[in-house]
Amino acid sequence: MTALLLMARARALCRLLAQMGFLFLIFRAGQWGVARFHLPLPGNVLGMLLLFALLSLGLVRETWIQEGATVLTKHLAFFFIPIAVGLMEWWPLFRIEGHWLLLVLLVSTLATLLAAGGLAQGLGSSPPHRGGPRWEILRSSSVQSSSPSASTR
């Protein structure tokens, strides 16, 4: 019984790693494309566009990357933590000019949110949402289930 269960677990893990490896290859293809054609884009964004094109053309099936992509996007925040820890190297600058820098970043970020969000909501064809359960989706693992708010629109 347990041996069978372990085998199934191991197989699922291999599948996950293979899918992540495939996504890594697409990422490297994106990096290569950016260098080769001197595009004003980062390799990861080109890789994302490339995967989108492959899915749209039917050359890659959703099931080939589903588990790997779900794990990686669900924990996208994790990969930014070590980068943010690197901010500690800039402590001397932040101690002197920190309050002004914080003001610049905060004002400009909030203004951007207002402009982009306000315009998109104003122009959007979607009906107004009446305080729907925005936070509920993740509780029951967000990424597999297709969001109801998108399909009903």
Added chain:
Amino acid sequence: MGDLAVIVGAIILTVGVYALSRRAFLIYRCALLSPVFLSTLVIVAVLGLSRTPFARYKPAEEIITVLLGPAVVALALPLYRQRRSLLRMLPAILAGVISGSLVSLGAAIAVARAVGLGTVIVVSLAPKSVTAPVAVEVSRIVGGNQALTAAFVIATGVLGSMFGPWFLSQIRIDDPVARGLAVGTAAHGQGTAMMLLEGETQGALSGAAMALAAIFVSLIAPFIIPWLVTVGR
């Protein structure tokens, strides 16, 4: 302690702190518990208290960020699943991303000039809303400091993912499309990571906005940043 032990310890610390802060965030839904912010704070505190310089944590950073590339590529999947609603709303999406990116550049430069920051810092601040690899490239082209820009990009991501969803709720922007779009335009990948916690629509839109903003800003920044820095002087 050997170097390998430090690297393994740093990775275990990062994973453990992330797992706890993610759980805490999902329970309390408080901006101060934003996983990136809280985890970073704890790890910096641990490094500081144990007098470990960042250079010893750096190898762990390099190992973990290997997966950042494929993770961004993987954003194509939610995008693909939402392609029909995305296409239908393309005008609103483009208008939101373009206006948001222009406001981001303009507001950062205007406020930075108003408080009297030096030109190199002003220029380095300007592209802070777009994803780090693009922002750094833009910074180089317009004469900024790349490392400084990278720091501002990360700080923007932390601020945007902490306060973005809260601020949007305050100003009654509750359409999932508009929310995802706004946070992706303002706070790139870190914001997108946060929006994926809110929902698939928000996450997909945020990823799309991040990509579109990166493309748009990299095309216009070399011309518009020098102009904004000198206009009216």
